[in-house]
Amino acid sequence: MRALGAAAGVLSAALLAAPLTAQSAPAKIDYAAERASIGRYQDSDQRLQDVGWQLAQGNAAFCRKVVPSIGLQLQDMASYGAPAIARAALGLSRDFAVQTAARGSPAALAGGFTRNREIARLGGLDPNTVPAGAAMDWQRLVTAHDHVDTVLSRQGSLAVSFADGSQAQAEPVPVCATRFELLGAGDTAVADGARVVIGIDFPAFAYDEPVFAGVVAHELAHNVLGHDAWLDRNGRTRKHVRRTEREADRLMPWLLANAGYDPAAAVTFMKQWGSRHDAGLLMWRKHDGWDERAEFIAGEVPMIADLMAREGRADWATHFRREIDPAGGLVAARKR
Ligand SMILES: [Zn+2]
CATH class of the missing domain: 2.30.42.10 (PDZ domain)
Structure with a gap:
């Protein structure tokens, strides 16, 4: 995505x-x-x-x-x-x-x-x-x-x-700090670090709001986790892209929970969207399969539920397990 x-x-x-x-x-x-x-x-x-x-x-x-x-x-x-x-x-x-x-x-x-x-x-x-x-x-x-x-x-x-x-x-x-923009055509969803841009034909517009929020959360996750800049610094290899995609998937339920949505709606999104569109552009081999992705997302939900019950918020800045080193490439970038 x-x-x-x-x-x-x-x-x-x-x-x-x-x-x-x-x-x-x-x-x-x-x-x-x-x-x-x-x-x-x-x-x-x-x-x-x-x-x-x-x-x-x-x-x-x-x-x-x-x-x-x-x-x-x-x-x-x-x-x-x-x-x-x-x-x-x-x-x-x-x-x-x-x-x-x-x-x-x-x-x-x-x-x-x-x-x-x-x-x-x-x-x-x-x-x-x-x-x-x-x-x-x-x-x-x-x-x-x-x-x-x-x-x-x-x-x-x-x-x-x-x-x-x-x-x-x-x-x-x-x-x-992210702007949300609707494209008048197309069914893509992208994030460039500062914006989340979604095409008006993206299938999730027809889903229930918390489920639609899943795709917006996935794109927002790329921005708040600094993926675009990280990939610029460390290279857009298949392995790197797959890791950032997995992070964006796994952060979806955290973002949903803090926004007042059911975090499990992120799992529903991946099942509803992935099962019908997994052959499409957005699921090329840089992603895991949609059923695997849904499992990774579901794996986050118990910890989020626990944090929400105890603290009333899901502090992903503290508790979210990263799959990349966010500072990766920073020293090299400074030397250039
Ligand atoms: Zn993505």
Whole structure:
């Protein structure tokens, strides 16, 4: 469940191009269909952001790198294949609007951050004035999210002005430093150290929430365990990849438990997904077989249950058994 290297850059941001690239005359565009198509994408994104938030926030105490966040996801019309059509379909005059406020996040609790609500300012910046390409420009959305993170780090709160002149404000809480991104196409799930990127066709979107959370937890595990950087330092040999995959599998139930999910849902995920997709791209020989993987995951559950009963949390930073030396290659890297 991890694409290697360069793929991550290509897979950036929401490229919801397919239904929006029509070059025909405006009169022929079915805006209701466009709006419905965008809505379906946003429903899946909401699901991903809700689960991602719960995992990243619930495990913040154990992550080496945390950031202040309000759980707000933006959208930028410039990232669509046909920005003008997307704008018209959503009834916007500007390019930026609310995409999601993650369930239970400060943005959701603050109220006001409703889907498709048009944004005029993020703190001191009007993101609509940042130059963008003609279409499929995902970089400006990244810039806006970076700006939000910077404001939250420096000022401890963010004021957002909407197109109707009203404002909403939210104070952040610490979360594990990972962004969750939904791809408008494809059935892959990848982690690149800073992001978890999942394709809208990934089968687990149809699973029960705690089971779907399993795949998000697996990808988040790669990031919080520093796998991408470790593999860069130590080489992406089959043995190394297999070890990092096994660690990501075994950490899944820990991350689920701290997020308030049943840790055994990670086992269910591997059985439900693995038994049907084990011949696919994600199960090449760098992984163990899905039944073996499910057993490794199940092996973690008793210790997690014990810790949850005694301490109310599953401190994986202390108790999780590593299969790689996390510091491996650091000295060599410094000498280079
Ligand atoms: Zn993986």
